[in-house]
Amino acid sequence: MAGRLDGKVAMITGAASGIGLGTVELFVAEGAQVVAADIQDEKGAMLEKRFPGKVVYAHCDVTSEAEIEAAVKKAKTEFGSLDILFNNAGISDRMSSIPEITAEGWSWIFDILVRGPALGMKHAVPLMLERGGGSIINTASIAGLQAGYGPIAYSTAKAGVIHMSRVAAAQLSPQKIRVNAICPGLIATSIFGASFGLPREVADQMAAQVAENASKAQPVPKAGLPDDIAQAALYLASDAAAFVSGTHLVVDGGITVGSRHAWDTTQVSPFATILGDMIPAQP
Helix, strand or coil, X not given: CCCCCCCCEEEXXXXXXXXXXXXXXXXXXXXXEEEEXXXXXXXXXXXXXXXXXXXEEEECCCCCHHHHHHHHHHHHHHHCCCCEEEECCCCCCCCCCHHHCCHHHHHHHHHHHHHHHHHHHHHXXXXXXXXXXXXXXXXXXXXXXXXXXXXHHHHHHHHHHHHHHHHHHHHHHHHCEEEEEEEECCECCCHHHHHCCCCHHHHHHHHHHHHHHHHHHCCCCCCECHHXXXXXXXXXXXXXXXXXXXXXXXXXXXXCCCCHHHCCCCCCCHHHHHHHHHCCCCC
């Protein structure tokens, strides 16, 4: 049976762990050749060994335009071209109050989360035009849709990614390059630990705790896993999404559908709190 990405070449940033790693594994299983871009060189080398001829690793700090350009060029030199770009590399700042914002910290977050994907698109588009089209997928977040799901700089940057994807789609869709964003919810990765300033090893342990407990915080009673986002990326990368551009796909177990009382029958509605006995009893 043919894979959904047979003959396609993809570049994935943040590819050595979390959502990126899950997406590399799925894309390869579906027939793609992948440039796995990351700054975790040991893990990148392991990916090359796991998938010989299917995956090549590129050291890529997405705050460096030169490294982004070099990673994109690797898709051309190793696999002939580029069809899919998944701008997934990310980090979170610490939870902090507005008076604690620093100019350096704000710029760092935006350099990684907004400028990085913008430069990735800049260098990927010419190769996609050579192929007659392509698909660009940008990782956003539910934190970019609603307050309360992330630190202020991270949340603001992710809102920017959502709108940047729309603007890029308006420019590129007539050239058969689709651009979309994915908004993950509570996914069991190390990014939660990073928001508390924890080292990577401890943050990885926190990811396991998220996997164990997240199902209690959302309507769908399962943990959000990297593969859930990888499956969304596969859809947007594939020809099944040929008519989809300029949107954001929310993959969050329903956590943003509304207040908790809307789906958790143990919670009291705000109307009940306000009106109390004035609400007629149900027959």
